[in-house]
Amino acid sequence: MNTRRSSSSGSRSASPDSYRDFLLGEQERGSTHARPYWYGSPKSKKRRYLYIAGGVVVLVVLSLLILQSWAPLPLPFSTSIAPTVTTPKDQSTRLESYVNGPPTTKFRDNLKPELKYITSWLDAGWTNDVITYMNLLYLATVTERIPVIGMFIPSHIGFEVESIDFGKVFDVPRLSKALNIPVLEWHEVKDRNSTETDELGCWNVWEAVQDREHKPRPSRLVDRLKLDISYTKAPTWVKILPNYEHDLHSSFFSLASLGFPEVRAESLVPPLESPINHARLPPDEHMLCYDYLYYTCSSHPFEFEYDFSPAWRFVGQHMRWAPELEKLADQYVRKAIGLSESDGPTPAYIAIHARHSDFKVWCEGDPFDGCFGTIPAISRRVEEVRQELREKKGLEIQHVIMTSDERNSTWWDQVREQGWLVLDHSHTVEDHGIWYPLLIDATIQSNGEGFIGTDHSTVSVVARRRVQSWRNGATRTVKWGNAHADDHRRRREFFI
Numbered sequence: 001m002n003t004r005r006s007s008s009s010g011s012r013s014a015s016p017d018s019y020r021d022f023l024l025g026e027q028e029r030g031s032t033h034a035r036p037y038w039y040g041s042p043k044s045k046k047r048r049y050l051y052i053a054g055g056v057v058v059l060v061v062l063s064l065l066i067l068q069s070w071a072p073l074p075l076p077f078s079t080s081i082a083p084t085v086t087t088p089k090d091q092s093t094r095l096e097s098y099v100n101g102p103p104t105t106k107f108r109d110n111l112k113p114e115l116k117y118i119t120s121w122l123d124a125g126w127t128n129d130v131i132t133y134m135n136l137l138y139l140a141t142v143t144e145r146i147p148v149i150g151m152f153i154p155s156h157i158g159f160e161v162e163s164i165d166f167g168k169v170f171d172v173p174r175l176s177k178a179l180n181i182p183v184l185e186w187h188e189v190k191d192r193n194s195t196e197t198d199e200l201g202c203w204n205v206w207e208a209v210q211d212r213e214h215k216p217r218p219s220r221l222v223d224r225l226k227l228d229i230s231y232t233k234a235p236t237w238v239k240i241l242p243n244y245e246h247d248l249h250s251s252f253f254s255l256a257s258l259g260f261p262e263v264r265a266e267s268l269v270p271p272l273e274s275p276i277n278h279a280r281l282p283p284d285e286h287m288l289c290y291d292y293l294y295y296t297c298s299s300h301p302f303e304f305e306y307d308f309s310p311a312w313r314f315v316g317q318h319m320r321w322a323p324e325l326e327k328l329a330d331q332y333v334r335k336a337i338g339l340s341e342s343d344g345p346t347p348a349y350i351a352i353h354a355r356h357s358d359f360k361v362w363c364e365g366d367p368f369d370g371c372f373g374t375i376p377a378i379s380r381r382v383e384e385v386r387q388e389l390r391e392k393k394g395l396e397i398q399h400v401i402m403t404s405d406e407r408n409s410t411w412w413d414q415v416r417e418q419g420w421l422v423l424d425h426s427h428t429v430e431d432h433g434i435w436y437p438l439l440i441d442a443t444i445q446s447n448g449e450g451f452i453g454t455d456h457s458t459v460s461v462v463a464r465r466r467v468q469s470w471r472n473g474a475t476r477t478v479k480w481g482n483a484h485a486d487d488h489r490r491r492r493e494f495f496i
Contacts (some may be wrong), residue, residue, distance in 0.1 A: 098146055098182045099189055107190040107198050111286060118145035118259070118288045119186075121219035125155055126438060127458045128294050131304060133166065134319060135252070135293040138311040141181060142256045145288060148184045150221050157434050163224060164435045171320045178318035186225055197226050199274060201281030202289040203258055204231035209239045209248045209295065216272075217292035230274040230281040231291060234258060235267045240297060248295040252311075255296065259288045305461050307468070316462075317469040321443050328432065329443035336421040337399055349399040350385055351448035351467075352378060352420070353441075354478075355457040357405040362481065368411065373478035375414045377486040378452060381476040385450035388474035395449060403441040450474045455485075 104110040111117060120136045122129040133149055140147035151163035166172065166185050176183040190198070206217035216231040238254040241247045257263040264283065271280045283289070295301075296311075303309045304316070321329070334346055356372060363371035382400055389395040400420040406412065415422065423444070425437045442459070445451060446466035453460025455477050467473035479485035 095184070095188055098184060103188060103191040103194075105191050105194040105196045107186075107287070110189050113286075116143075116145045116286060116288070117148050117184075118143060119148040119150070120290045120293045121150065121217075121221045122292070122294070123153065123155070123217070123219040123221065124294060125458070126152060127442075127462055129153075129155075130319070130462065131316075131458065132292070132294040134304075134311050134316045135296045137175075137179065137183070137315045137319075139252055139256060139290075139293065139296070141179060141314065142252060143259045143288065145259065146182045146184060148186055148189055148287070150186045150225065152435075153221050153224065154435075156438070159220070161434055163221075164433075167322065169322055169325065169439060171322050174320055175318050179315065190225065194226060197228050197276055199228045199230065199277055199279045199281060200287065200289060201230050201232065201271060201284045202291060203255075203283050204233045204272070205238065205250055205255065205290050206292050208234040208236050209250050211245065219291070228274040228276040228279065229289075229291075230271045230279050232271040232283050233269055234290075240299070240301065247301050249297045249301040250295060252296055252298050255290060255293075258283070261285075304465070307465075312465055312469075316465065320470075321446075325439055325443055326447075328436070329440050329447065332423050332440050333401065333444055333447075336401060336423055347399060348395055348397055348449040349401055349421075350382060350389075350397050350450035350452070351445045351463070352382070352400065352402045352404075352452045353445050353454055353457065353460045353463055354378065354402065354404040354406060355454040355459060357407075359454075359456075359480075368408075370483035371480060373454065373480040373486055375411075375418065378478055379418055381452045381478055381486075382450075384476055385452060385474045389450055392474065393449070393472075397449060401444060401448070403445055446470065448473065452476045452478060455479045 098112065098115060099110045100112060101110065118136070118140050120132065122132045124132070129152055136149065137147050149166045151165050152169065153163045154161040165187060172183050172185070186192075202216075204216040207214060216229075222229060234250075234255070236242070238250040238258075239247075240249045240251045258267055264285075268282055271282055273280055297303045298310050300306070304312050307313075309316070330346055333349065334340075334343075337347065337349075339346070354373070356367065359372070360367045365371075386397050389397055400418070402415045402420045402422055404415075412422065423441065425440075428437045428440065442463065445459075445463035447470075448467060449471055450473050451460075451464055451467040453464050453475070460477065464475045464477065467475055
């Protein structure tokens, strides 16, 4: 995905002699030219060193005095959103500070005039939607606004399925405390049963970063929230790689600048009509919003795959699972291992994510014949993770849990032959709902001491990040695409 970039220069490199000429003057090389003024006798050299030392002392003293006179600049994460977030005693106490009261039929009636808010929409696979909300939360810290998070809408399980609240999946009070900002959900601002349609002006980022679709990025979440949006096309300079048609990323800080008066005023163009009431509205200043934030980064496209990602470091790693989901996932692990409630704590394990279903389109012929990562390749990665955990943490891991969307029973038989454990989801939908096979698998993947994932899968990328951040665990990624794709020993390095 990332390639090594190279650059060349038309100028010739300077030789050692040319640097010597510059530093010492040509006299030392036998020239009859006069020596530089600073190249004198031993006594003059001594005076020169004293002068230099004295000058350095003066500069240091002046620098310290200047620094003392300046107030330290606030970090973008020490936000000035008022009132200051404190650990909430309950949900109602948390909400009272940031909205006017209970959810209202029109969202504007519940916004406090002295505060500023930010929101965005989604409509991709579930893990990509998690990344989208992660980016929204990071942008909230940069713009010093209160994020208003929508629900997760179904994409992989059927469009007719009910949405699930962000707070049913992630521990919102814990997240709010970690970020030191309020985190609101749309159903806390606008009544989820409201039949009122709200008009809203938003930025159209999608059209600014690509030329194939001349419209904002659509989202079914907008319909579920009963919003009528008038979009203003963002300037093309928000794109991280200008004029590069094969990438869609915009810059966090370019997008953030559109939320401040000066850049906003300079960037306004005639807005599009909203689809319902045909309103033409500029981007809202009270509720700042963008059509789509999945393709957003600070410096490198898809940088959430790497450990330097600001959105992951300052937001993503703090998006911990809701306590109820953690408890449920632990029950499934214990059942797979064969433990009863009285058998003591859940032992450490290694989790695997083998993504197959939608990746079959990239394979020619039988995907198990030289395309998907083989069971032996995965097994080799498991042993690498075991060895690393043994060396790094002194752990001897016995249990390995496979999670996958594969439906081929022969493949699952091969999994069991390795002695790996399989989760029993035969009654999960019936007992907990259609969202929960996915959510339980994701929670289990992230709670292992080790993790082996599938290359090019965002599900695996995020699980790997969680195991590394939450457990200081060992991780590997299985390459695929041809019979020898995973013959290397280590994941390739990131090149700029």
